[in-house]
Amino acid sequence: MSIRAAVIPTPDQPVEIRQFPEPGLEPGAALMRVEYSEVCGTDVHLLHGQLPGAPYPLIPGHINVGVLDAVNGPVADAFGDPVSPGDLVTFLDVHETCNNCWFCLVAKATTRCPHRRVYGITYGADEGLLGGWSEKVYLKPGVKIMRLPDGLSPELAIAGGCALPTAFHGVQRGQVGLGDHVVVQGSGPVGLMACALSRLSGAQQVIVIGAPQLRLDIARKLGADHVLSIEETTTQERLEAVRGLTGGRGADVTIEATGNPNAIPEGMQLTRDAGVYVVVGQYTDAGPVELNPHHDLNRKHLDVRATWGIDFSHMYKSLHTLARFRDALPWAEVISRFFALEEANEALVGVESGRVVKAVLCPNR
Ligand SMILES: [Zn+2]
Ligand SMILES: [Zn+2]
Incomplete structure (x- = not known):
């Protein structure tokens, strides 16, 4: 056969x-x-x-x-x-x-x-x-x-899919915790799962930046307090919006899940001084990007982390989290x-x- x-x-x-x-x-x-x-x-x-x-x-x-x-x-x-x-x-x-x-x-x-x-x-x-x-x-x-x-039904397991353990790894690397203000860049499956897991981790506020509106609507259902459309705002407007929502400081933790290199300098600026920036979404080589290491790294005392793939623990823990919640x-x-x-x-x-x-x-x- x-x-x-x-x-x-x-x-x-x-x-x-x-x-x-x-x-x-x-x-x-x-x-x-x-x-x-x-x-x-x-x-x-x-x-x-x-x-x-x-x-x-x-x-x-x-x-x-x-x-x-x-x-x-x-x-x-x-x-x-x-x-x-x-x-x-x-x-x-x-x-x-x-x-x-x-x-x-x-x-x-x-x-x-x-x-x-x-x-x-x-x-x-x-x-x-x-x-x-x-x-x-x-x-x-x-x-x-x-x-x-x-x-955990097979349907729910595949709803989590690849994005859930990937986002789990990112949220874990960012050490998102109770009371944190979190920005998620990207509203694809990984960004949406990072939003949901940040919510479950006890984030004070989750702000998702992405597009189109359909995805931002799902982000709201999965725990986003605020959404910002990347199609309808400029970098400067997003920076002002995030600072306005975080006491002028920026996010404690920002998780990048976009696949777009231009998101990187912006994400660094969206993060508060001495905050954590986690890069998850640059899985393929979409080219280099310019950044200002004095302003966006050194002087900011920024903690930049990245993830590559997942291991068994991410799959195991994320599927149990999904079943529990x-x-x-x-x-x-x-x-x-x-x-x-x-x-x-x-x-x-x-x-x-x-x-x-x-x-x-x-x-x-
Ligand atoms: Zn995948
Ligand atoms: Zn080996």
Whole structure:
């Protein structure tokens, strides 16, 4: 029986449906029937060949929720508890982090491990069904499988998707806490999740800067006290607005989730002296930017941090947070539409244009 998957054949070519043979499972491997796979901004970058070294043809889909279909021998979740066919699971897209290199052992920065590979991003279709835009995805031995926490539906898990652990990492790096004034730059899925998690962290005030209005409306529902449209305000007006809302000082913590280099000097200025600025959104190289290191860094005593990717803890903690607070915020509002596998190109256009906030593929519908 063959398996259908959506494939990017080569950069800037439309996604096409291809048939793959049902793979044999090596010992310790599993096959997951994909319920939902996210269409993330990263997939738009992959479509346009903007991630250096990504192998084509490529089956995208790095964040996936599904049901185990088959296992070969004993297969366990990340904590060693056995899993079996029928179990509702997700898995960490990052695999082969070595725990043996300088970055893993000395710097304890596993997201910078040079050996790590990522489902749907750095594994190509020639290596197997290693992306979630497929009826089934092959879970190699040692992939970090996680059962969905009690009370977390697959729909809600994919609403959190890739953005939730990414934003979780950023909010954690920024040490957002009770009473903090937080600015979030960007109202895509990562910005919206950073807004929601800042709210849950006890922020005094959350201000989201972004566009279009549809996304800003969702930001309000996810806990933003104020929203500023980037289409209707100038840099100077945003600076004045944020200072006006923060006693003239600026944000205690600013989280950047835009993908636009011009957001960086502005974000530094939106942050108060001796505040924290966290850069999350510069995932691809969109070019350099000019800044004034005297005014915006040194004299400001600014603490600038950045994140690269996620590790298992971010996925684990963020999904448990989502389960615990599933009724506190309307998380699922971020999903604009569910798409069939054949509609992958349409989903990508929607994400790229900003018309959809989050697109979700349902490969088995
Ligand atoms: Zn390593
Ligand atoms: Zn993603």
